[in-house]
Amino acid sequence: MMKNVSFFSALVTASGAAGTVSLFFSYAGGDTFFLAMAAFILVLAGGFLLAALPEKKRFPLTALLFVLLAAVLILFHSTLKDSFTAFSVPLFTTLKEPYDVDLALPRLPEGASPLAAEVYMVLFLSWFFLSAFLSKTGAVLSSLLSLAILLLGFYFGINPPPLALALAGAYMISLPARLKGNDLTHPEIPAFLAALVLGLVLSFVIPESRYEQPALFSKLQEEIVSFVDPYDPIFHAGNAYTGMMKGSAGRQKLGNVKGIRYSGRIIADIEAADQPHRLYLRSWTGGDYGSNQWKDLPDGRYKSVAHLFEKNQGEWYDQGAWLMEVIARSPALSQSLANYMKDDESVEGLKKDFNVDAVYEKTPFFLLPYDTSFGAPLFAYDRSPMSREGKAYSTYLWNLPAGALLSMMEEENSSDPYFRTYLGAEKEYRRFVYDHYLDIPDAVKEGLAALGPISPARSLSEKRQRVEDIRRFLAENYSYTRSPGKTPAGKDFITYFLTESKKGYCTSFASAAVMLLRASGIPARYAAGLTVGADEIKDAPLSEGGLHRLSINDHHAHAWAEVYVDGLGWRPVEMTPGYEGSENPFPLPADRQKNDTGAPDAPVDDKDKTSRSQPKKDQSPKESPPQSQGQPQAQPKGESAPQPPQLNQQNPVEGKKSFPKILFLLLLIPLLLAGFLVFRLTEVSRIFKNGTSGKEGFNRLLDYMDRLSSYAGLPPKGSYEERKAAFQKDQRFQGWDHLLDLLVKARWSGNPLDREEKEEVLSLIVKAREKCLASMTWGEKLRFLFIHKL
Template sequence: MNHVNYEKLGVQRRSVVLLADGLMLFLGVYGSIFCLVTAFQLPVDGGKLTLTCLAAAAAALIVFSVPRLGVRLLLVLAALAALAGVVVWEYGQLRVGALVCARQVVATFGWSLGTSAELDISAWVGTLSFLREVQTSTLLCQVFAGAMGLWLGWLFVRVRSFWLTFWGSFPLLLVPLSVTITPAWTPLLLLVLFWGMGVLTRLPNKRDPYGAAKTTLCVLPLAAALLAGLMVLLPGEGYQRSDQIERLRLQLTDWVTMAGREMVSGDGNLGLGGGSTEVDLTKAGPLNYDGSTALRVEADTTGHIYLRGLSAAVYTGEGWEQLPDEAYEELKSGWMRQEMNLDALTSSQFQPDAARYVDVPVPGIGDYQPINFPALADRSTHPQVNAKRYIIENLAGSTAVVYTPYQLLTTPERMTGAEFIGDAYLARGTGVWKHVLYARDEANPLSGAVLTGEDAEAEQNYRLFVREHYLQVPEDLQETLGSLLAESGIGGTVRSQEEPIHISEFDKGTIYYGSSLTVRVNITAEERLELARQVAQFLAGLTEYDPDTPLTPAGEDFVSYFLTESCRGYCMHYASAAALMLRTLGVPARYVSGYVADTVAGERVDVPDYNAHAWVEVYCDGYGWQSVEVTPGFNGDFPWERDPDETAPPSPSASATPTPDPSPTPSAPQPTHSANQPGKAKADWSWLWWLTVPAALLLLAVALVLRRKLAARSRGRRFADEDANRAVIEMYVYMERLLAFAPGRKADERAEELAKKAKFSQHILTGEEREFVRAQTEKLARETDLSQKWYQRLVLRYLYGLY
């Protein structure tokens, strides 16, 4: 381990190092303590606690700056004894303070999680005045500040390891961040400043502590000025901030919060719950989850729901991507659409190359949001239908999107904390993790619901946009998919070429089976959904559901390989293949990822990460996008087809997973696991908790023994260096480290003289001289080890690895 030998720095340099270390310690102790105090709004005397943090930093600096090990150990024991004495002497007050703080922590957690949880401490302490609450809580935090000072003092001043210091203080910030509670700005920024300076001086802090101290003292004023500027830009709640300042504040808060979320559970899985707005199918290997909670949902209804996160339009062979921004701009403001001129066609024979195209302007949809169309259609037909409220909190799902129910009624002008991105998804607003949304879950495309007036005009324009962008299939896949569909007989009934064809539907409603041309136009919503069901049944008979499906080989098309080579996969495979097969049939479709949940009216439901799922959306003219389940072994019935009496609240032990179809297609293999669950059942490993401490101690013992052996091997290699001068210098450095454990003992004078010759002169030492220094080094090591007490010997051997 590295430590500073203050005696060899000189008085002036020693003072600079001590000053820099003291300032850094104060930043670390103050930031750590007050991050907890302000996050949970503990009732403390801020002035007294600040002075305590200053005193704790100064005391820790004194204790761990002492060069002699024996004195240092005595000071550490004295400090610990003082803390223990305070705990014993003030046990009653500390007990009250602990209960007050516990009550405040529970209340803050309850507020963050949306519950009314409270801890009633009156049975233990009776009625407390606010003054006593402040006194006892302050005393408890003062004791904790003293312990924190010793802890950070050892890590930062003695061990001088940035990473140990960081991990020794970050958990205090991680506790509130785990439930999206952020501390006050001042302690948070001071703690970040402490870590930042630690990173900046990490390397010189070990080799050149004086240089690191000078860097710290030079940079700290600049950092303090930056901190003051941030505090001016981001003042207290009573100040009305400008929009730009508020966005900056939220972005900084969001960055810290997201860092905490990633430390807790990471991001979601690939194109199911992942944080990207693109789906990377090259990473779709065996499913693997840890069971952590991804979403928390409270709904006004009881039932099985799909929460859409991201829909994708463009298939690349290796993934799904969003439409370009230009397409979304055209969707809003309008575009020119090329349509075939029917005058160039004859009823007896179709000649595509001879057809001429004409440009027809299409108005955009303005401020309409296509995701709202189903709810708007239902409202126009059934104006008395009540909107249902959904409260959705994102705990560990995608950080990019807001997960929404279908038939979403909340329109863009009523949306807060989120923004619609084209027709694809709802982007999460910075700093907002919980959203209140409204939907009309009774709406369905077969209910006769229609859009009227301007709503209908916007949908008709969007319908043309859908046919241009959601019927595209890569050319190299068209023949493969066409052949499979021709063999399956799906969609065999189509209109003949002699029947009139509407100009707006002609060019995008064509499918090819070999060399013959068939045309599909004016397909009803019922026909489109039936085709989707037939495609799902065909895939279930052709392939096998397998959550342990390996990665698709590099260079292979994901869907083609799934359908013709591996013939096994899970929801990502089925949703990708079904979307492209439906497009080949002339049915607008797209890939969707999100979560499924079983809600209980009026209750909060945790949605685990293994409920991430992928499915298909089919566009129904006059209505909008309708979700379709295409993964085999799961209930493919549409919501309006289910018996309301069959919907029952899930048992407390049941996780919110998709309901397996009780009677799947005979040709469809029954998966043994949910499409959203890990590929292997989870065993009960709770008994391992009792082995944690013994296992940790055993691991620590093995690490220390290994550390000692590696240190001895390294010394032997350096002492046997071919360059005698270099070897002797290494021996002398080793002797100096040994002498720190043996105050009053000195190195052999001749050995020291030979080391100085090797270092500062042109003299080349002989082999005999090297062996003499080696003998003296080994002698000093033995004598130092024998002179130590048993606990000092353990430290010398295993912690420092010096013998």
């Protein structure tokens, strides 16, 4: 039997070692079970060995083990160097995943194996936990090691294995109890068991997809980033915003990380007026997909329309703002547009101030809302603007009256040169859009084919309905998760999402939606950036200028799809479930027109009246508006209207069977509870067993004596006469008056009790406890044993 070291205490330390080793090696990927079990066995066996040795020999043996580890490192440094290099490659690969940078991996020597490095690290980590048997200082060091490894994972945005997190976390939580207790009571054992059970239950109730970085770790990460940011080009990027940018602009690939993790890092400070809909701030948009990457269209595709982009100020990146600027400068056009707007609206009133006060990310891209007046010589073709300078700016947004604009543009015959230039150029750019933003790679066509035939949507009302159909299809048949896992090597990201995994976060939904829209004949492209709900802006405090001021963190990082609305340009379309407040990009045309005096014009005839009648809310117009000029694939006369897409309804994705995990918990929790009950039931036996073996054990026995007499209602303190009289009156404590005499004699004589006298004291206390138990009911015994710990 282990002397002065509890068997359960050894289990606690060995479990902490197993959890910490599993945490560390999980960062390098692969199965950590055997490495964790090796650490568990090493620490448990080492604990028994240390306990069997005299106390004076324990520290020299532990020091010798450390010297041996150092000697192995020195003598076999060449072999270990190659092995550590082999081990570092998957470790660095995992750690660099959350960062939007390319880290140079060390060159792997031919034939190098990580096995030697793994064995050495298991021995080295186990040595820390063996030191916990020596002293409380060793326990502190091993707990700090566990915390450092855990923080490493949280900082790099890696979700640790739930069981490893529960074991290491429970070990760290039990440290205060270890520091407070002693080698007889071992209060760290119930603390560890309670924390472990709670951790396992939480890991079962809260799935890994809902993990978020704790606020404390987020704050710590922010402090580290603030300190190293001026000198370090890497760590600033460890947040969900850069995670959303993966696979964008040809950098890295979609599906090469297990999931997205939110840190709470502030990305930008903005000031905005109230918004009628969800606000989207584009950071990057791209229309060319291949090899699990979104890229800009190649330069060669712009040759036929190169003249449209001369002196480019971003007109084709945001046509809505350009169109509104043209209309606003012309009183006649402004009045014409106002004729289709509500009575309390004016063109000038649609313009709202907007500021980006600061951008904290080292990104080459701006954060630009839609319909932003942001002219600058930073644009190339219709791509996102880039600059190495600061990204703060002040401008205004247009609350684009899309339906009124379509109605006005259909009827307007203004000779305004700017307006005519816009209409002519937009038709030419529209043809370019339909030529290049409907492409679907062969790898994606295979996935779309599995969903069934998708009919083209040609008219405005059909496109509007198609957006709703695709939204509903994705929401009903696919699951949102922050941890969908990696896309297997050799598989296409979009096809794998649509046909196999059927789960993902916004990058998956946006990418798939772009292809579903393109298959429907609707030009679409991929966008990534930030999004803020209208209510969140409204609830933000006001600045001195009367705008709502708010800081946007990486919880607002998002990816979405864009569609081209004929005549208006690129508009956002939300396809990820759960993002409320977004509008359908294809508007219902306004149904009324007012004359110059503000009075509604009477319809010219019944046909015109019918074409201008507004459908009921949430219904498509009974008759589609006339086909816009320049739109390809016009529907031939005499053919029936296209049918909705025949997308096969799919069962929601089923995750891996959780029965083994449930079974594991069902078995483990009762075992842990049983262990706790055994520990509690045997606590008094341990006190009695060690009561006569030393000063500390005897003092613990006297503490128990005071607790037992206090429970029975006898005074644990007071004068000698009062306590002696109380003991003589209670038959359960017969002989305790003599026990009190022995203790008083030892105190005043200065001579400690001898072995025989201590055994007499122990015998009297044991008999008193037995008499107390004999007179109790079962309920009283349970309270006596478990609640009062007597």
